[in-house]
Amino acid sequence: AQSVTQLGSHVSVSEGALVLLRCNYSSSVPPYLFWYVQYPNQGLQLLLKYTSAATLVKGINGFEAEFKKSETSFHLTKPSAHMSDAAEYFCAVSGRGGAQKLVFGQGTRLTINP
Amino acid sequence: NAGVTQTPKFQVLKTGQSMTLQCAQDMNHEYMSWYRQDPGMGLRLIHYSVGAGITDQGEVPNGYNVSRSTTEDFPLRLLSAAPSQTSVYFCASRPGTGETEAFFGQGTRLTVV
Numbered sequence: 001a002q003s004v005t006q007l008g009s010h011v012s013v014s015e016g017a018l019v020l021l022r023c024n025y026s027s028s029v030p031p032y033l034f035w036y037v038q039y040p041n042q043g044l045q046l047l048l049k050y051t052s053a054a055t056l057v058k059g060i061n062g063f064e065a066e067f068k069k070s071e072t073s074f075h076l077t078k079p080s081a082h083m084s085d086a087a088e089y090f091c092a093v094s095g096r097g098g099a100q101k102l103v104f105g106q107g108t109r110l111t112i113n114p
Numbered sequence: 115n116a117g118v119t120q121t122p123k124f125q126v127l128k129t130g131q132s133m134t135l136q137c138a139q140d141m142n143h144e145y146m147s148w149y150r151q152d153p154g155m156g157l158r159l160i161h162y163s164v165g166a167g168i169t170d171q172g173e174v175p176n177g178y179n180v181s182r183s184t185t186e187d188f189p190l191r192l193l194s195a196a197p198s199q200t201s202v203y204f205c206a207s208r209p210g211t212g213e214t215e216a217f218f219g220q221g222t223r224l225t226v227v
Contacts, residue, residue, distance in 0.1 A: 006156075009154060032212055032213040034215070034216075041221075042220060042221075043118075043204060043218035043219055043220045043221055044157075044204070044206075044216075044218045045218070046215045046216075049213065049215060051213040090156060090157065092216075094211060094212055094213070095212070096212055100211045100212055101147070101159055101162060101172065101211075102147070102159075102206070102208070102211075102216050103159065104149070104156045104157040104158075105156050106154060106155060106156040107154075107156045107157075
């Protein structure tokens with residue numbers, strides 16, 4: 001069964017600094033991977049997804065993530081943090097073939113310091 | 115375009131009461147699921163459905179029941195509410211599985227006292 005682990009339940013960066021949110025997956029074959037963002041009191045919305053077309057995936061709001069099979073990782077980055085990026089971020093995994101479930105990590109809360 | 119609609123947004127129940135959380139989607143998606151969100155635990159899958167008439171259990175199904183009589187609706191029933199079921203519940207739909215994106219409702223915040 002697929003699973004993901006997000007390293008760090010809380011990350012704090014200064015405005016303008018690099019954002020790095022870590023996600024490692026566990027799967028016998030390269031899965032489909034997703035990053036979602038949740039703003040306070042809202043549902044989740046998709047930031048980006050990896051579907052094997054390209055290892056570097058660009059998403060909305062300036063975020064991107066790189067799939068590294070050798071490290072079983074799919075870390076989320078943004079070169080310059082903005083105050084509006086403060087939210088909770090979830091990494092998720094879905095397998096290939098059949099009725100594959102979407103499984104989420106524990107989430108990372110991102111705080112932006114002025 | 116409504117997307118995924120959940121009702122109610124907030125609910126307070128007494129221990130032992132039953133209730134149904136409603137979820138409806140207007141995107142003709144085959145795949146629907148229910149998650150609960152608790153601090154530090156991310157989203158955990160309760161039940162899911164791959165089409166009308168087909169449901170299956172997720173990782174935390176105990177105390178919950180679902181049915182899928184139409185493509186649009188996927189209600190979640192709490193049979194006898196317990197304080198441990200205090201949580202935020204999210205319904206999601208996907209056009210398929212694998213690489214397809216999930217679309218989420220706004221959530222239902224449930225408190226069991």
